Amino acid sequence: MRDKMRENKKMSSLVILVVTLVLLFILNKTLDDYKLRILNLCGIYVTLGLSMNLINGFTGLFSLGHAGFMAIGAYTVAILTMPIPMKEMNFFMKPMVPFLSNIEWPFLPALLMGGILAGLFGFLIGAPVLRLTDDYLAIATLGFAEIIRVVFTNTQSITNGALGLKGIPNTTNVWWSWGIALITILFMEFLMKGSYGKAFKAIREDEIAARSMGISLFKHKVMSFTFGSFLAGIGGGLLAGLLGTIDPNMFRIVLTFNILLIVVLGGLGSIKGTTISAIIVTIMMEALRFLDESINIGSLHIEGIPGMRMVIFSVILMVAVVVKKEGLLKES
Amino acid sequence: MDKLLQHLVNGVSLGSLYALIAIGYTMVYGILRLINFAHGDIFMLGAYIAFYGLMFTSIPWWLVFILTAVITGFLGILLEKLAYKPLREAPRITVLISAIGASFFLENLGIVVFGGRPKAFPIPDVFNKVIRFGGVSVGVITFVIPVVTIVLLIGLNYFIKKTKTGMAMRALSKDYEAASLMGIDINKIISITFFIGSFLAAVGGIMWGIRYPQLMPLMGMMPGLKCFIAAVVGGIGNITGAVLGGFILGLGEIMLVALLPGLTGYRDAFAFILLIVILLIKPTGLMGEKVTEKV
Numbered sequence: 330m331r332d333k334m335r336e337n338k339k340m341s342s343l344v345i346l347v348v349t350l351v352l353l354f355i356l357n358k359t360l361d362d363y364k365l366r367i368l369n370l371c372g373i374y375v376t377l378g379l380s381m382n383l384i385n386g387f388t389g390l391f392s393l394g395h396a397g398f399m400a401i402g403a404y405t406v407a408i409l410t411m412p413i414p415m416k417e418m419n420f421f422m423k424p425m426v427p428f429l430s431n432i433e434w435p436f437l438p439a440l441l442m443g444g445i446l447a448g449l450f451g452f453l454i455g456a457p458v459l460r461l462t463d464d465y466l467a468i469a470t471l472g473f474a475e476i477i478r479v480v481f482t483n484t485q486s487i488t489n490g491a492l493g494l495k496g497i498p499n500t501t502n503v504w505w506s507w508g509i510a511l512i513t514i515l516f517m518e519f520l521m522k523g524s525y526g527k528a529f530k531a532i533r534e535d536e537i538a539a540r541s542m543g544i545s546l547f548k549h550k551v552m553s554f555t556f557g558s559f560l561a562g563i564g565g566g567l568l569a570g571l572l573g574t575i576d577p578n579m580f581r582i583v584l585t586f587n588i589l590l591i592v593v594l595g596g597l598g599s600i601k602g603t604t605i606s607a608i609i610v611t612i613m614m615e616a617l618r619f620l621d622e623s624i625n626i627g628s629l630h631i632e633g634i635p636g637m638r639m640v641i642f643s644v645i646l647m648v649a650v651v652v653k654k655e656g657l658l659k660e661s
Numbered sequence: 662m663d664k665l666l667q668h669l670v671n672g673v674s675l676g677s678l679y680a681l682i683a684i685g686y687t688m689v690y691g692i693l694r695l696i697n698f699a700h701g702d703i704f705m706l707g708a709y710i711a712f713y714g715l716m717f718t719s720i721p722w723w724l725v726f727i728l729t730a731v732i733t734g735f736l737g738i739l740l741e742k743l744a745y746k747p748l749r750e751a752p753r754i755t756v757l758i759s760a761i762g763a764s765f766f767l768e769n770l771g772i773v774v775f776g777g778r779p780k781a782f783p784i785p786d787v788f789n790k791v792i793r794f795g796g797v798s799v800g801v802i803t804f805v806i807p808v809v810t811i812v813l814l815i816g817l818n819y820f821i822k823k824t825k826t827g828m829a830m831r832a833l834s835k836d837y838e839a840a841s842l843m844g845i846d847i848n849k850i851i852s853i854t855f856f857i858g859s860f861l862a863a864v865g866g867i868m869w870g871i872r873y874p875q876l877m878p879l880m881g882m883m884p885g886l887k888c889f890i891a892a893v894v895g896g897i898g899n900i901t902g903a904v905l906g907g908f909i910l911g912l913g914e915i916m917l918v919a920l921l922p923g924l925t926g927y928r929d930a931f932a933f934i935l936l937i938v939i940l941l942i943k944p945t946g947l948m949g950e951k952v953t954e955k956v
Contacts, residue, residue, distance in 0.1 A: 391757050458940060465940060468893065469936060472886065472936055476933050479927060582882070640770055643762050644766060646758070
């Protein structure tokens with residue numbers, strides 16, 4: 330009986346996977362560039378949402394450093410994959426350090442490198458701070474993200490400073506963004522079923538009880554945080570490959586806020602919820618763009634109010650938090 | 662020598678501003694165990710309210726400043742009622758998310774209502790004078806800031822140590838449950854705490870506006886973060902610690918820029934590095950007590 334249920338579940342997962350792939354194939358052929366870009370963004374935000382959900386939702390830590398880890402991933406990919414002549418054009422203020430200016434990596438190793446570096450920084454920041462309570466983690470990670478931004482703005486010969494980097498090869502396509510999103514979903518399902526996932530949840534529910542059961546709090550927290558940072562770095566790298574242009578100001582706290590919105594609306598600790606809400610929120614972010622810009626309908630001119638879009642999103646977040654304290658699609 | 666003295670004066674002045682804002686964080690944290698992320702944005706609101714009061718009314722400047730602080734205090738109470746009170750029993754992470762949402766809401770509302778472009782703060786003439794002694798010349802405001810801060814601190818200290826409400830506040834931060842069983846009106850005390858914190862933040866915001874006369878809707882973010890760090894460095898929950906942390910941060914920042922001009926770009930990173938160092942060496946902060954968790 331149980332075997333049969335498991336079998337059924339496996340079958341339905343497989344069906345969903347195949348349907349998704351077919352759907353992506355069709356969308357890839359039919360959508361125009363602008364819509365494809367949004368589709369790509371959806372995939373990237375699924376990965377990012379899941380990475381934050383691993384830390385905040387499953388393990389119950391409160392990290393606000395996503396923008397920083399994404400910046401590390403994005404800059405690593407940008408610097409490593411950019412063609413050598415393009416680098417010379419970008420760095421007209423100050424030449425790039427020779428060590429980096431003469432290399433050109435393929436996308437996949439560069440992306441992995443971005444993830445690994447982000448994970449490494451996650452480990453370095455997490456190891457001291459995770460010994461303390463969550464509040465400190467929130468502020469330390471927020472601070473870390475700001476430091477990364479400040480450092481990237483000032484290291485002219487490595488990151489081109491405030492000017493940013495242009496002409497990053499546009500490698501990210503639907504297969505990259507959604508491929509990695511699907512791998513992340515599957516891996517998260519696998520992880521959460523295993524003993525690590527159970528340990529993460531135990532820590533979230535009750536730290537003291539988890540510790541008495543012999544779960545090493547520190548080890549699991551660091552592991553969750555490091556892996557979450559790794560995924561954030563991968564997400565950032567994909568974003569760089571999609572946009573083609575990055576600068577330090579992209580990675581402000583707004584970016585972290587967007588991902589937090591996705592995670593909270595989808596339900597802390599729900600893989601399905603995060604996936605669905607990542608897609609909805611990303612599309613809505615684009616669809617509501619008209620609020621910020623002036624539009625003309627015939628002779629009617631409606632003045633857009635800059636910032637209105639984010640006001641609406643923060644109100645949505647507040648209402649979601651206050652009304653539904655557990656999120657929208659909470660799994661037991 | 663004169664230069665050093667000048668930097669010292671500037672550092673003390675900036676440190677006083679940080680101290681004023683840090684008190685709000687530390688008081689709220691002491692009672693609710695909550696990082697009020699929106700505190701920095703309350704500071705921003707204070708500066709803007711004073712701006713509109715000075716620009717569009719004919720009320721004398723000192724009255725505008727007092728009214729601003731009181732209005733901002735009530736806005737602080739409103740913030741607590743809307744964003745934190747419904748979540749009193751909710752898990753901590755939910756309240757933190759609500760706090761960050763509130764902060765984001767205020768920042769973006771600021772952009773919508775006040776406009777994204779920087780506004781020049783209309784400085785009353787009294788503060789435009791420059792005082793010289795020896796080789797040091799500084800603006801009046803540089804002296805006014807520490808004086809105002811010290812006066813407010815003495816007042817706050819009296820309030821917390823000598824009045825009944827202050828005693829209730831201390832009781833609540835020592836043991837939330839027991840205090841509520843003793844018949845303390847928790848909601849009232851929390852409102853008063855938010856009022857005081859926001860009042861001080863508004864005073865900080867006004868003086869910040871006079872010192873750095875450029876208002877932006879996002880101006881509260883960095884000082885807000887730094888002042889929280891000041892509160893942590895001093896030992897969160899401890900008011901004296903918050904003041905100490907504020908001064909350390911202010912002086913440290915000014916001295917870093919003065920002594921190592923090459924690192925000016927990294928000025929904003931200083932606070933965060935200090936935070937991580939303190940967390941590594943003494944996680945409870947300089948004046949914090951060690952709290953053991955009971956099962």
